[in-house]
Amino acid sequence: MEGVELPFCELCQRTVFDSRRGHVYTSCHRKAVTRITNRFLAKVTEARQCISSPRVARLEDVTAYAMFWCPVCSCEAPRHSTAANRAVLLAAGILEHCAGAKHRRSLPRFCHEHRVAKELKDNFVVDESDYHKYLEAAVLALSEFERKCKDEIMQENRENQLRENIKEIIIQGSTKPVVVLAKHVTSTAAAAAAAATAATTLNSRLGPGRRF
Ligand SMILES: [Zn+2]
Ligand SMILES: [Zn+2]
Structure with a gap:
């Protein structure tokens, strides 16, 4: 085996000794897929709730530059988006990533490779039209947030x-x-x-x- 690089499964976090094709059916891999996709799904579901009512926070009140792991693209991406006047749009990064072209392109390969149920596929992406709706609502939420901040400063x-x-x-x-x-x-x-x-x-x- 010297000189042969064995594949490493990112989801199980272990080296694959049997065939890669066979590995996706092993119980440890299936469990890892379920655990990771459920966790990811929870993040996307939570982010989706912001589409109709975007959440805005002060930069100093949240971990503004937090990242999240996307198992579909196998990469880290920003969780939130920072805006002007020290405002942070919560979960905006997740929405942007899941509506993006790269994520959409990676999804079929991920689902096929890890035998993810077809009916779950749609839950892992954010519709582009929904994302545009979100952006429009976010503009209003930000101006409301700024107005409140100004009122608070004046009161102070x-x-x-x-x-x-x-x-x-x-x-x-x-x-x-x-x-x-x-x-x-x-x-x-x-x-x-x-x-x-x-x-x-x-x-x-x-x-x-x-x-x-
Ligand atoms: Zn695995
Ligand atoms: Zn992704």
């Missing part, structure tokens, strides 16, 4: 400004900034609570008879 800025105002009032210890305080205490319960704290502090400084 308002709260920071309010905190600064309250700090100023406490430091000055005078009744003059009360007008400023009242002007800002309109938005959130948090702001109202912060203002109440500031008022209590002021009252304790002003003493009896000079309530704020």
